[in-house]
Amino acid sequence: MKKIALMAVVALAAFSAQADTITGLHNTGSGTGTDDYYLVDGHAAYITTSGSFPFGYWTENTGTSKWLTPTSAQGATFDPSSDGTYTWTLNFNLGAQYNASTASFSGHFGADNSAIAYLNGVEIGTTGGFGAADFSSFTAASGFHTGNNVFSVVVTNFAQNGGNPTGLRVEFDQSSVAAVPEPETYAMLLAGLGMLGLAARRRKAR
Template identity: 50%
Template sequence: MKKLALVVAMGLASLNANADVIAGLYNTGAGLSAGQQDTNYALSSATTTVGSFGYVAANGSFPIGPWLENTATSSWLTPTQNQGDSLDPTADGVYTWSTTFDLTGFNASTASFSAQFAADNSAIAYLNGTQIGTANGYREWSAFSATSSNFVAGINTLTFVLTNQALATGNPTGLRVEFISSDVTAVAAVPEPSEYALMIAGLGLMGLIARRKNAA
């Protein structure tokens, strides 16, 4: 009887969804060396000529010093290979960094994440077009997060719109993003008809045994 109950319980449990971290959320520069391009973050700009992706900045060189120092967890990305390039001398520069992740096979209404970012000079974070945070400096982290209402089924797009204030000289720019936690629930697999039949038969047998015991 106990073994049968265990089998049925395991069958029912298999119908439940499983929680998991959100795959595809990458910290900027994660696992890359200085000078490499981070292809997880696409880059575009309406004001400055840039490549398709940014470059990982190096500790020990300007502008890291005023900027938060890189760690093994995340690094700064800059729009040009020379991280100290002075950009946007006469007008504010606008740089759009974006990354995507796929929630196919997961319940988007259960998703969430918390993270932090920094920017020179400032940035606004958007998830699927909804603003979820702002960063106003490069010396300290700013928190941002997303809850279930911000996510969609399938492909999700996380965008950081960065503004580099105009300055004649010594005006680099960069973005740094670091995820702290994330969670999402997998969509429960649809059982095969034979699995349903087995569980129903097991429940029926348990009921029959219980009735016989009561009758005895």
Template identity: 50%
Template sequence: MNKLIFAAAMALAAASSAQAAAIRGLANTGASAGLIDNNYQLNGKSSFVTANDAAFPFPHWSANSALSRWIMPTALQGESFNHTSPGTYTWHLGFDLSGFDVASAAFSGRFAADNTATAYLNGHAIGLTSGFGENDWRQLSANNFFVAGVNSLDFVVTNYAYGAGNPTGLRVEFSTSHVTAVPEPEAFAMLLAGLLLVGAAARRRQS
């Protein structure tokens, strides 16, 4: 009986090493303190974070919160772009799933953009948003298209042409995420040993 209990404990230890965890690297825009967002890269450079909720483009943009803030191409809040033709801005967020079972990965959240944006996970479209006010948030979610190693989450923002007062920006909030770690070889060995001991104990009890 003691061996049976020990075997069960080893099997439980092996199983617990593969419990789900939050996906590291999925950061909300502007969540870290300061006016620079190093998580979201625009043309290989860090993004700038809006600071003054009382200045343009607020209140047209949804209000910043403790969870997320709007990010912009430049440090000048409300700077006007694309006066004569639409512009495209691709923000990139990378996260690493090395050592995790990508088939178990998933996340959900929401995003908004001025004017529109499509979200791509490793080149696959997973969401579309077309506004920047409080009622313009759209769902952002994925439960496939993940890859082993470094993953790319890209937000391709289109800013329509307008003569003046034409800022652009992106806002992203993740609400949930999870992924299961791949157990180390030692954990598999413990699980196998535990199952063998359980089977051997069961056969002895039947004989």
């Protein structure tokens, strides 16, 4: 009886412990030479360098994340007469080996001037600025797809004639997704539970 119970416990542990971080999620500016975030209007993502404008206003870059801008001249003025909209996008894939319904992630982000974060078109967070106190959280625990997923951030840059850069900074705090158990795990679980049920019925019949 103890051996049967142990078989069931091992199977349940294998069934529930197969969780991984989500591949393809990364912080802004963590790429080497290029960055996987891109703007839907075709602009590339440029990683900023601390020490010159707009730093002093923007929270400083760190080894964990850096600001992205749509231009290599990071202090360039955008949107002198009307608000501008910049949609930053990051694609990631949950293959068939993962159970998309178990996926989740959370993080925090800032933007010049404000932004809304989305997972597959569903709003998951908002932020209102670029100072340390302005960073806000985003979180998603549902709405993931098996296959391609899209994390996007729509940044609004308020109109200003001069000294008006725009940018985005994102840091993921955690991510998790459970692997789909191998057929052998299902078989072990069912066999263990079946044998426990059989043993219980035999004890009852005595």
